[in-house]
Amino acid sequence: MSEAGNWCLIESDPGVFTELISGMGVRGVQVEEIWSLDESTMEQLKPILGLIFLFKWQGASGSEPTVTSTGQPEAATDHIFFANQVIQNACATQAILSILLNRDDIELGQELRNFKEFTGDFPPDMKGLAISNSDLIRSVHNSFARSDPFVNEMQDPRAGKDEDLFHFIAYLPIHGALYELDGLSKGPVNLGACTDDSWVGKANEAIMSRMEKYGASELHFSLMALTKDRIELYQEQMEEVDGMLLSLPEDATEERRRLDDDRNLLGHKLQLEKEKRARWHRENTLRKHNFVPMIYNLLRTLAERKELDPLITTAKEKATTRAAEKAKKKAEKQ
Amino acid sequence: PDNQQSPLSLTDVLTTQTLTPLLNDREICSALFPFLPEESERSPEEVRQVVQSPQFQQALATLSFALESGELGPLLTQLGLDPSAGTSVESFLRAIEQQARRREQERNNDAMDED
Numbered sequence: 102m103s104e105a106g107n108w109c110l111i112e113s114d115p116g117v118f119t120e121l122i123s124g125m126g127v128r129g130v131q132v133e134e135i136w137s138l139d140e141s142t143m144e145q146l147k148p149i150l151g152l153i154f155l156f157k158w159q160g161a162s163g164s165e166p167t168v169t170s171t172g173q174p175e176a177a178t179d180h181i182f183f184a185n186q187v188i189q190n191a192c193a194t195q196a197i198l199s200i201l202l203n204r205d206d207i208e209l210g211q212e213l214r215n216f217k218e219f220t221g222d223f224p225p226d227m228k229g230l231a232i233s234n235s236d237l238i239r240s241v242h243n244s245f246a247r248s249d250p251f252v253n254e255m256q257d258p259r260a261g262k263d264e265d266l267f268h269f270i271a272y273l274p275i276h277g278a279l280y281e282l283d284g285l286s287k288g289p290v291n292l293g294a295c296t297d298d299s300w301v302g303k304a305n306e307a308i309m310s311r312m313e314k315y316g317a318s319e320l321h322f323s324l325m326a327l328t329k330d331r332i333e334l335y336q337e338q339m340e341e342v343d344g345m346l347l348s349l350p351e352d353a354t355e356e357r358r359r360l361d362d363d364r365n366l367l368g369h370k371l372q373l374e375k376e377k378r379a380r381w382h383r384e385n386t387l388r389k390h391n392f393v394p395m396i397y398n399l400l401r402t403l404a405e406r407k408e409l410d411p412l413i414t415t416a417k418e419k420a421t422t423r424a425a426e427k428a429k430k431k432a433e434k435q
Numbered sequence: 436p437d438n439q440q441s442p443l444s445l446t447d448v449l450t451t452q453t454l455t456p457l458l459n460d461r462e463i464c465s466a467l468f469p470f471l472p473e474e475s476e477r478s479p480e481e482v483r484q485v486v487q488s489p490q491f492q493q494a495l496a497t498l499s500f501a502l503e504s505g506e507l508g509p510l511l512t513q514l515g516l517d518p519s520a521g522t523s524v525e526s527f528l529r530a531i532e533q534q535a536r537r538r539e540q541e542r543n544n545d546a547m548d549e550d
Contacts, residue, residue, distance in 0.1 A: 386472050387485065392494035395470035395486070397514050399449060400528065402463055404535035408453070413528050416447035424441035 108190040108239060109246035112388065113155055113267075115325060116381030117245050118197060122327075124241040126210025127201060129333060135324040138305045146326050149301055150207065151200030151273035153325040154308050155193070156315070174288035181275055182217065184228035186284030189267070194242045195232055196269035199282040200327050203275050212237050225288065245388065270311075272304040279303050332378065335371040339364060442503045443524040445495040451487070458483045502527050 111117055118132040132153075133146055143149065182202040186192050201207055202217050209217065216238075220231045232238055271282040279300045281290040295303050312322060342364045349357055403409040457463050464479035475481050485491060501507055507521035511530070520530030 384488075384490065386474060387488050387490035390472045390490070390494075392470075392491055393498060393510065393514075395467060395491075396445065396449070396495065396498060397531070398467060398470055399454070399457065399486075400531045401535060402457060402466075403448075403453070404532045405539070409448075409528060409532050409535070412448050412453060413443070413525065413532070416443045417525070419447045420441040420443050 107243070108188050108233070109243050110190050111193060111242060111245045113193060113323060113325075114384075116384050117388070118193070118325065119378075119381060120385055121194065121241055121245060122197060122201070124244065125201075125237060126212050128208040128210065129330045130201075130207060130327055131330050132197075133326050133328055135326050138309065138324075140302075143301050143305075146328050148329055149326045150204055150329070151271055151327045152301070152304050152308070153193075153196045153200070153269055153271055153327070154311070155196070155267065155269045155323050155325070157267050157321040174286050174290050181280065181282075181289045182220075182228065183225050183282055183289045184232055184284060185225045187226070187229035188233045191233055191239075191242065192267055192269045192284060194238060195229070195284055196271045196282075197327070198232060198238070199271035199284075200273050203273060203280075203282075229284065245385070272300075272307065274300040279307075281307060331374045332371065335367050335374060339367045339371070342367065443499070443528070445499045445524060446492065448528065449495060454486060458486060499524050 111121075115132040115134045122130060122132065130150060135142060135146070135152075182199065184195060184199070186195060201209060201213065216231070216235060220228050223231060268283075268285070273280060273282075274295050274297065275289075277294055277296070279292040279295040281292055283290070292303060292307055308324065342360050346357065346360050346364070349360070400409060403412065458479070461479055464482045467482050468477045471477065471481060471485055475485065502521060502524045505522045508518035511518050511521045511527070516527075516530045516534060520527050
C-alpha cells in the first residue's frame with residue numbers, strides 16, 4: 102500500500118460520516134446506522150440511496166477471511182465509479198464516495214463534481230490513488246482526527262498489537278442492477294437486476310450470506326445507510342401537508358383533523374432529528390478536542406490536594422489484578 | 436512479557452469516584468474552563484458533561500497508551516515536566532506529583548521570605 106500523505110483512523114459512526122459528507126460539499130444526504138435488517142427498519146429509512154457494510158476482523162494477520170463475493174467481478178465499466186483501495190485508513194471514506202459518485206440524484210457540490218469528471222476515465226487503481234491524493238477528501242477526512250498532538254503518529258490503541266483489519270463494502274443500484282463495490286475486489290460485482298424498490302432486500306440477502314460465510318465470533322459487523330437528509334425530508338412533507346390544509350374546503354373538519362395529526366407527527370419527528378443532529382455535532386466537537394491539558398490539570402489538582410499518590414497505589418493494584426485475571430483466563434483456555 | 440510490570444491506566448486514576456468531588460467544586464470547575472472545547476459554554480455543568488463523555492474516556496485510554504509507548508517527550512516539556520516522565524503512565528503521574536510538591540515548597544519558601 103502506498104503512502105499518499107497521512108490518513109488518520111476515523112471512527113465508524115453515523116455522526117462522523119454525515120459531517121464528513123457535508124464537509125466535502127455534498128448536500129441533502131445523511132448517514133444512519135442500521136441495527137436490524139427487518140423490513141420495517143428499512144421502511145423507516147426510505148429513501149435509502151446506498152448501503153455500507155463494514156466489518157472489523159480482529160485476529161492475527163495471515164488468517165484473515167478470504168474475501169469471496171457472491172458474484173464475479175466485472176471489468177470496470179464506463180458507467181461505474183469503481184476505485185481500488187490504496188490506503189487502509191481511507192476505506193470508510195472510499196466506500197462513502199462509491200455511493201456518492203455513482204448516483205445521479207445527489208447534489209455533489211462543485212469540488213466533488215470536478216473530481217468525478219477528472220477521474221472518470223481512470224482505471225480502478227488510478228481512481229484509488231486519485232482519492233488518496235485529493236486534498237479536499239483527505240483534509241475533510243483528517244479533520245475528524247482527534248487533535249491530541251500525538252494521535253496521528255501512532256496506531257489506534259484499541260487495535261492492540263495485531264493490526265485490526267477494517268473492511269468496507271458499498272451496495273447500491275446502478276442502472277437497474279444491484280452492485281457490490283469492494284475496494285479489495287478487482288472490479289464491481291453485479292448481483293443481478295433490481296428495481297428501486299427491490300434492491301435493498303436483495304442487498305440484505307448478499308450481506309446476510311457474507312455474514313454467514315465469515316461466521317467467526319471475532320468479526321464485528323455494522324451496517325450504515327446513506328439516506329436523504331431527514332430534516333429536509335420532514336420539512337418538505339410538512340409543506341405538502343400545509344398546502345393540502347390550505348386547499349381544504351371549510352366544512353372538511355374530519356379531513357382537517359387528520360392532516361393536523363399528520364402535521365404534528367412530522368413536527369415531532371423533525372424536532373427529534375434536529376436534536377440528534379445537535380448531539381452528533383457535539384460528539385464530533387469532543388472527538389476533535391485535545392483533552393491533554395484537561396487531563397493534566399485534573400491530575401495536578403489531585404496532586405495539590407494530596408490525593409494523587411494514594412490513587413497511583415490503587416491504580417497499580419487494579420492493573421496487577423487485571424493482569425492476573427487475564428493470565429488466569431489464558432491458562433484456562435489452554 | 437508476562438513477568439513485566441503491568442502498565443497503569445489513567446482510566447483507573449480519573450474514575451467517576453475520584454472526579455465527582457472535584458467536579459462538584461465550583462472553583463476547580465472554573466479553573467478548568469480554559470481547557471473546554473472552544474464552542475463549549477463556560478459553566479460547571481459543561482465541565483461535568485465533557486469530563487463524563489465517552490470521548491474523554493477515549494482520550495484517557497489514548498494518552499495512557501501513548502505514555503506507555505514512550506514517545507511523548509516534547510508534549511511533556513510543554514506541560515513543564517521532565518521528558519523522562521514520558522516513559523510510562525506511572526512515571527507521568529509521579530512527575531506531576533513531584534511537580535506539585537516542588538511548587539508547594541516554593542510557595543512555602545516565598546512565604547517565609549516575606550516574613
